[in-house]
Amino acid sequence: MTTGTITRLAEQLRAELGDDAVITDRTRLRTYECDGLAQYKVTPAVVVLPRTTAQVADVVRACIAAHVPYVARGSGTGLSGGALPHADGVLVVLSQMRAVVDVDPADQRAVVQPGVINLQVTRSAAADGYYYAPDPSSQQICSIGGNVAENSGGAHCLKYGFTTNHVTGLEVVVPDGSVVRLGGRAPDPPGYDLIGAFVGSEGTLGITTEVTVRLTRAPETVRTLLAAFPSTDEAGGAVSAIIGAGVVPAAIEMMDALAIEAAEAAVHCGYPDGAGAVLIVELDGPRAEVEAHFTEVERHCDEHGAFEIRIARDEAERALFWKGRKSAFAAVGRISPDYIVQDGVIPRTALPEVLRRIAALSDGSGVRVANVFHAGDGNLHPLVLFDDAVAGQTEEAEQVSASILDLCIEHGGSITGEHGVGIDKARYMPRMYTEDDLDTMQMLRCAFDPHGLANPGKVFPTPRLCGEVPGRHKGPHPLQQAGLAEVF
Amino acid sequence: MAGEHPARDDLKKVARARLARGPKDWVGGVRTRYVATPSSTEEVAEVLRVAAQHDLAVVTRGAGTTLDWGAPPTRADLLLDTAAMAGVVDHAAGDLVVVVRAGTPVGELQDTVAAAGQRLALDVPDADATVGGTLAVSPSGPRRLLYGTARDLLIGVTFVRADGVVAKAGGRVVKNVAGYDFGKLLTGSFGTLGVITEATFRLHPLPAARRVVTVSCADATTAGRAALAVLGSQVAPTAVELDQAGDGRVQVAGLIEGVAAGVADRTRTVLDLLGRGAGDGDALPDGYGRLPFEAGGTGLKVTTALTGVGPVLAACNRLAGEHGVTITARGSAAGVLHAGLAADAEPEAVAAVVQALRAATAPLAGTVTVLTAPHAVRDLVDLWGPVPGLELMRRLKDEMDPDHRLSPGRFVGGI
Numbered sequence A: 001m002t003t004g005t006i007t008r009l010a011e012q013l014r015a016e017l018g019d020d021a022v023i024t025d026r027t028r029l030r031t032y033e034c035d036g037l038a039q040y041k042v043t044p045a046v047v048v049l050p051r052t053t054a055q056v057a058d059v060v061r062a063c064i065a066a067h068v069p070y071v072a073r074g075s076g077t078g079l080s081g082g083a084l085p086h087a088d089g090v091l092v093v094l095s096q097m098r099a100v101v102d103v104d105p106a107d108q109r110a111v112v113q114p115g116v117i118n119l120q121v122t123r124s125a126a127a128d129g130y131y132y133a134p135d136p137s138s139q140q141i142c143s144i145g146g147n148v149a150e151n152s153g154g155a156h157c158l159k160y161g162f163t164t165n166h167v168t169g170l171e172v173v174v175p176d177g178s179v180v181r182l183g184g185r186a187p188d189p190p191g192y193d194l195i196g197a198f199v200g201s202e203g204t205l206g207i208t209t210e211v212t213v214r215l216t217r218a219p220e221t222v223r224t225l226l227a228a229f230p231s232t233d234e235a236g237g238a239v240s241a242i243i244g245a246g247v248v249p250a251a252i253e254m255m256d257a258l259a260i261e262a263a264e265a266a267v268h269c270g271y272p273d274g275a276g277a278v279l280i281v282e283l284d285g286p287r288a289e290v291e292a293h294f295t296e297v298e299r300h301c302d303e304h305g306a307f308e309i310r311i312a313r314d315e316a317e318r319a320l321f322w323k324g325r326k327s328a329f330a331a332v333g334r335i336s337p338d339y340i341v342q343d344g345v346i347p348r349t350a351l352p353e354v355l356r357r358i359a360a361l362s363d364g365s366g367v368r369v370a371n372v373f374h375a376g377d378g379n380l381h382p383l384v385l386f387d388d389a390v391a392g393q394t395e396e397a398e399q400v401s402a403s404i405l406d407l408c409i410e411h412g413g414s415i416t417g418e419h420g421v422g423i424d425k426a427r428y429m430p431r432m433y434t435e436d437d438l439d440t441m442q443m444l445r446c447a448f449d450p451h452g453l454a455n456p457g458k459v460f461p462t463p464r465l466c467g468e469v470p471g472r473h474k475g476p477h478p479l480q481q482a483g484l485a486e487v488f
Numbered sequence B: 001m002a003g004e005h006p007a008r009d010d011l012k013k014v015a016r017a018r019l020a021r022g023p024k025d026w027v028g029g030v031r032t033r034y035v036a037t038p039s040s041t042e043e044v045a046e047v048l049r050v051a052a053q054h055d056l057a058v059v060t061r062g063a064g065t066t067l068d069w070g071a072p073p074t075r076a077d078l079l080l081d082t083a084a085m086a087g088v089v090d091h092a093a094g095d096l097v098v099v100v101r102a103g104t105p106v107g108e109l110q111d112t113v114a115a116a117g118q119r120l121a122l123d124v125p126d127a128d129a130t131v132g133g134t135l136a137v138s139p140s141g142p143r144r145l146l147y148g149t150a151r152d153l154l155i156g157v158t159f160v161r162a163d164g165v166v167a168k169a170g171g172r173v174v175k176n177v178a179g180y181d182f183g184k185l186l187t188g189s190f191g192t193l194g195v196i197t198e199a200t201f202r203l204h205p206l207p208a209a210r211r212v213v214t215v216s217c218a219d220a221t222t223a224g225r226a227a228l229a230v231l232g233s234q235v236a237p238t239a240v241e242l243d244q245a246g247d248g249r250v251q252v253a254g255l256i257e258g259v260a261a262g263v264a265d266r267t268r269t270v271l272d273l274l275g276r277g278a279g280d281g282d283a284l285p286d287g288y289g290r291l292p293f294e295a296g297g298t299g300l301k302v303t304t305a306l307t308g309v310g311p312v313l314a315a316c317n318r319l320a321g322e323h324g325v326t327i328t329a330r331g332s333a334a335g336v337l338h339a340g341l342a343a344d345a346e347p348e349a350v351a352a353v354v355q356a357l358r359a360a361t362a363p364l365a366g367t368v369t370v371l372t373a374p375h376a377v378r379d380l381v382d383l384w385g386p387v388p389g390l391e392l393m394r395r396l397k398d399e400m401d402p403d404h405r406l407s408p409g410r411f412v413g414g415i
Ligand SMILES: Cc1cc2nc3c(=O)[nH]c(=O)nc-3n(C[C@H](O)[C@H](O)[C@H](O)COP(=O)(O)OP(=O)(O)OC[C@H]3O[C@@H](n4cnc5c(N)ncnc54)[C@H](O)[C@@H]3O)c2cc1C
Pocket: A035, A036, A071, A072, A073, A074, A075, A076, A077, A078, A079, A081, A082, A083, A094, A114, A135, A136, A137, A138, A141, A142, A143, A144, A145, A146, A147, A148, A149, A150, A151, A152, A153, A154, A155, A202, A203, A204, A206, A207, A208, A209, A329, A330, A418, A419, A455
């Protein structure tokens, strides 16, 4: 890649998008050097801020013509380095495309541009009694485009499903520069489920420029309890008993002693003293259903050794229960200079066993691990604490963090439940999938992006050179020709 | 005789195989030459490798309940029967997860998990249908309103590519964003991307109680409004179905499931919402969840935005009168209806109905797919209608199956 190419590309983009939509100034570019995973930093060559689908398509076409890689970015809250820029590439920031195009409660759909903030969808439908169900903890800042790319989840996805279950239509600028509209307000568009494939593809199959989402009717009742247990073993037992009894709570969240300590230090949530673990259980739905199940949940907590159960009397108290949980990641900053937010999944029944193994890893290495997680669906978020200023601690923490992922795989789980693979976990993909599995997945990538210019280097540890199939070689691959193959 | 059929002989080296025995081994009227009945994923892989060597086009058959759906294959040398790959591999009741082999009848799967008080929250038109066939065709029924369709319940899949390579995607946990969601691509792909050999689903608890509230409405518009009233309420029904009779009357049926006290309470609310003439009971109405067309007839799948459900039913009624045919239509208030026309309906009239229905559903964001039809009708209509993204689909097919050996021609755009 020559600087000449980039300079010419930037000039072209300025002409097409206008001066204020193209950034090449070093200092301003630095604003975009990382996403929510700040340990990876790369300053992009160019940042563009398109306002329309046509402009996004112009940018993509210009990149193809110049053989320059590009990376989409929403709000930059991703935790796997998915929006990490490419040093010789263009970062396409979608934050200027933030119109709520349409809210239609009768059809239970909203149509939004990709830069719209998650919570804003709910806000625009709330007056009509509807909301957007997927609720990542970052919902006040993350974008719908980012949610689609990551297939984001949230505490209430246990009952209501993830982003993928709530998207019925997409407009996408495909990596060949064309614009396609898939699905819409009606379910089940004919043909392959390209929406299903696109959601969760982490910006490697194209850039979303419009999203049609399902709106969910607000429940009649919401009831929330906070139960304190002596240890995570008992709390884990209660979770299994609740689910085993056929109750499907809206959410079941667990925090262990260290996570509670951090949350108390940060937001004074006033959880019961001396708890080795707390559970937040929330039920929602028709009143009589919720009442019946709520009694059952209380009983299971009780029978599994809860020493205190608090029931939220009003919205303020409910908010307080959640405050501790929702602030947990950031709160850990109060008790440790540095930390890694891990994201792994295990079958729910393996919870007690895996938590004991994590404790053993922690004891054996001296690295502290705070546990916060979506217990209902087995999605762990161990927070691995360290001090970068102390020699060797970073490496030790990374070692423990990696061992936790191995534990997840060993128990038939996943290396990521919601934060995505991005740049950070691409190297773990071969531990979860065979070479053939990964090769197959990349066939989809080749179908969408034969030049490999859309967010290269993410998700897959090694790119498949498209058109590699024996007998179908047509001269050197465009990546090799452009001298880019090694870069990725 | 050995030697006469080298392909069969090679197939027999890797799996149970034989020569096709006539029309019951054919697909959509297309003659097949061989039938292989592999008993494992590995055997499927071997069979596909042999098929590649002998350049055989392969069509997979489960129970054969929807083998006439989609276009007939342009080529079908080998019928790959999944009957010998049946059975639940693992039911992890505590995790509400089941791993099942592709040839397992859905009814059998339901019986197995019901023993632990659980269910796969998916309706299939025929309980004999296999898991693999159900995924390949992705039919859906009443409970899609609350639980979605096969794509939403599938969490892991093992399949064999056209080149005989075994691949898997997803896993056995409900939450997992590692890698592309190939399960969704395979669901509804009519066997054109790979042969599904094993699937993992998330399960739901069986409800303790249920109640059905029904009302008979004078016309489709009234029925559509009644259904929307239930959807817009907070009773969280499992299903809301509409069923239109020949005289244009439409029955609306709400299915309420949950704990006994809750169901009683919610049933009262739905009775109020549906107004005069509404009644409740334990039994499901006649034909509930069943497709409104018979073997040999024309079956349509019509989708629409939620507010279009009433108008689509009204359009069916109007078009029946205009074209002198009978159209039976029923389906979910979630925006997916099925319509049927008799086997002996005039092909020209059926084709005209399909065309007019496409025009009527387009403003409602909907589509009309001809799932099955007599040959004379197929000759006159485009089964799928316009398919946005077709170019990408073709490219995916070319990547996965460059020689177009898996169910060639059965899917959209001749894929
Ligand atoms: C405090 C905190 C809490 C969090 N909690 C949760 C949680 O509970 N659940 C959860 O799932 N995640 C959570 N996250 C992670 C993050 O918020 C989500 O992944 C979110 O969806 C990212 O959205 P974004 O707009 O910030 O995307 P970005 O970080 O900007 O980008 C994420 C990925 O999406 C791609 N992308 C962005 N926009 C587009 C587009 N328009 N088209 C194509 N690709 C695009 C990028 O290339 C990148 O690969 C949390 C993050 C933080 C910081």
